[in-house]
Amino acid sequence: MKEIREIAKLAKEASYGLIDLSSSVKTSALLKIADLIEKEEAKILAENSKDLEYGKKVGLSPTLLDRLALNPKRVKNMADGLRSVASLPDPVGEITGMKRRPNGLFVGKMRVAIGVIGIIYEARPNVTVDCASLCLKSGNSVVLRGGKEALNSNKILADIMQSVLSEMGIDKAAISFISRVEKEIVKELVQLSEYIDCIILRGGKGLIEMIGTGAKVPIIAHGEGICHTYIDEDADIDMAVRIAYNAKVQRPGVCNAMETLLVHQKIAKKVLPQLGKDLKDAGCRLLGCEKTRQILPDIGEATEEDWKTEYLDLILSIKMVSDINEAIAHITKYGSGHSDAIITSSHPNAMKFIKKVDSAAVYVNASTRFTDGGEFGLGAEMGISTQKLHARGPMGLQELTSEKFVILGDGQIRE
Secondary structure, eight states, rough: HHHHHHHHHHHHHHHHHHHHHOOOHHHHHHHHHHHHHHHHHHHHHHHHHHHHHHHHTTTOOOOHHHHHHHHHHHHHHHHHHHHHHHHOOOTTOOOEEEOOOTTTTTTHHHHOOOOOOEEOOSOOOOHHHHHHHHHHTTOOOOEEOOGGGGGGHHHHHHHHHHHHHHHOOOOOOEEEEOOOOOOHHHHHHOOOOOOSSSSESOOOHHHHHHHHTTTTOOOOEOOOOOOOEOTTTTTOOOHHHHHHHHHHHHHHTTTTTTEEEETTTTTTHHHHHHHHHHHHTTOOOOEOOOHHHHTTTTTOOHHHHHHHHOOOOOOEEEESSSSSSHHHHHHHHHHSSSEEEESSHHHHHHHHHHHHHHSEEEESSSSSSOOSSSTTSSSSSOEEOOOSSSOOOOOOTTGEEEEEEEEEEOOOOOO
């Protein structure tokens, strides 16, 4: 554990050097990293192939292998993400709300970096680059601890980013990578409050439960994505089929994919036969409540446990509901507060859904697959917070900063 403590200590020291790093230098570093990632594509893919081979050996599911896999398009997407973050306004140093008090003091707030961000994540190499880019742009050091499935991919990406920092005279410990994969490492990280200011967890429920209690470092959890799509009685049939299909099939192994479909009983016979056929043709296994199975008799039976399950696979639970109130009640009981959607042409129902569904992202007539920092204009994301303090939803530059009060006077003393 001494090694991990030293990594965190060096990251803390590096964070002091980022405080007055200019926006132009940070932007230049991100652009250079983007160029080098594209230049080193062959090496990155070679290391990723080692991870894929290991993943197949240990029996990762096809959807998890898809999360792990890199290809030329995904490498380019990583580089483009870096350039997108580089183009965003730098939030650090922004002063807002300056007001003159009766005694002549000016009181306002300045936006500042949090300091050192720890990120614990699993088998998605792009997370390494996304998180490092956002932290650098927002003036934070980052300590990266990825899953063992992506070890080779993560390491070469971290090496590339550190090489650019060194070239530009920036302390390379500002982007630190932990290559050790033992579970004890994670337990140690969450105790290092003297060096790490915040830890973001991107993992399953088990990971969050394992280290959430007893942690000394404040934690922001990227929790489960038990996402719902509710097809209302006033929905456009073609739109509903298209959106629900996309929400489940487009990339089923990610947290913003739909896991439960709710359908109003008055529209079920119109929408379920076509949607069910499309989903099954895509290889999706369907499970349904008793009423749903009267329309789709060849699907499996959904149990109580299914409503609570994040499949991250081509499996979908379907429930028929009597009205929007039952749909909202189901989401309230079983949802994880991630992303939920209503398909409807009724403005009152849309507004009711937005108001009463307490999730980080609530959609009207769109796929939940859009819950993503890049899609929301954040450039990238550190994770998707399913809690309410201090960040909620996709976390970008703004969420990686805090504020401090700035007070300007001309000799005032308190009587």
